[in-house]
Amino acid sequence: MFTPWAAKTTAEAAVDNLPAVTAIAAGDRTGAVDFLKGAYRRYTQTRASIGSEAHDMFERMIRGEYVNPRRITDQMQPYYDHFSEFLDTVQPELIRAEDVAWSDTYEYAGSFDALLRIKDEDGTYTTVIADWKTSKSTYPEVALQMAAYGFADRLIDPEGNSEPMPPIDAAAVLHITEDQWAFKPVRFDTEVFKYFVHLRSVFDWDREVSKTVLGKPFAKGGRKSIVTGTQRRA
Missing domain, CATH: 3.90.320 (Lambda Exonuclease; Chain A)
Known part of the structure; x- marks a missing residue:
């Protein structure tokens, strides 16, 4: 529920302050983005x-x-x-x-x-x-x-x-x-x-x-994990 509400609030801010946002963006795009964020x-x-x-x-x-x-x-x-x-x-x-x-x-x-x-x-x-x-x-x-x-x-x-x-x-x-x-x-x-x-x-x-239910491993091992294609693309 939070994400749609935050998006709607941001959109309303953009529409309600359109001239100001446009003016800020003309000289400082990052500033305009931060204002809306x-x-x-x-x-x-x-x-x-x-x-x-x-x-x-x-x-x-x-x-x-x-x-x-x-x-x-x-x-x-x-x-x-x-x-x-x-x-x-x-x-x-x-x-x-x-x-x-x-x-x-x-x-x-x-x-x-x-x-x-x-x-x-x-x-x-x-x-x-x-x-x-x-x-x-x-x-x-x-x-x-x-x-x-x-x-x-x-x-x-x-x-x-x-x-x-x-x-x-x-x-x-x-x-x-x-x-x-x-x-x-x-x-x-x-x-x-x-x-x-x-x-x-x-x-x-x-x-x-929930912080108490997982204990330390009885044993562990294995080899160094590989880097997957998904990780490389990220």
């Missing part, structure tokens, strides 16, 4: 920067901290507006924010964005573990992420205090872009969590166990 990295760095700044702002807002609109940058303004509209529309009650979900059973940990209490149409309350996303789209893997948080054994706050994970009814992702926002339900059940646990085992295999 770095398009996907620049995009990734920009999105990461936007995501970090937006998450910091969202945390302040969900905690009820006053954020001066006059100090919001033009880049952050749409995210501020959309998150403000989300708060007004959904009116979530904050339970926890940016705490660590810790699993003693499966040995993993991660910081989640928020644990919310949301009033349903019938007047009942639902405890929802939520995640903020500022990417172009939301992806199925977010369900694995939310299951990992919600099925962890305990919470750890910034001061190091630990307590059992409270009962969680549902999961949701708040997807915010420059143009719109949507608060989407995310499947949250034991089946999804089982897939996460399986992938957690695969991670252990790749990072640790």
Whole structure:
């Protein structure tokens, strides 16, 4: 998936910056190539920067901290507006924010964005573990992420205090872009969590166990290898 995405990002950079690329190429072909080669990295760095700044702002807002609109940058303004509209529309009650979900059973940990209490149409309350996303789209893997948080054994706050994970009814992702926002339900059940646990085992295999399975040869020998035609042509 990465290769087509990187190719598309490079092509978009070429089309969007055609006059500049043409001008650079006229005097420095290598420079123009390097500019386009770095398009996907620049995009990734920009999105990461936007995501970090937006998450910091969202945390302040969900905690009820006053954020001066006059100090919001033009880049952050749409995210501020959309998150403000989300708060007004959904009116979530904050339970926890940016705490660590810790699993003693499966040995993993991660910081989640928020644990919310949301009033349903019938007047009942639902405890929802939520995640903020500022990417172009939301992806199925977010369900694995939310299951990992919600099925962890305990919470750890910034001061190091630990307590059992409270009962969680549902999961949701708040997807915010420059143009719109949507608060989407995310499947949250034991089946999804089982897939996460399986992938957690695969991670252990790749990072640790796979490095232990091949030992030194009992014996070895042979003659100096020949250079094949394929190697010569390369």
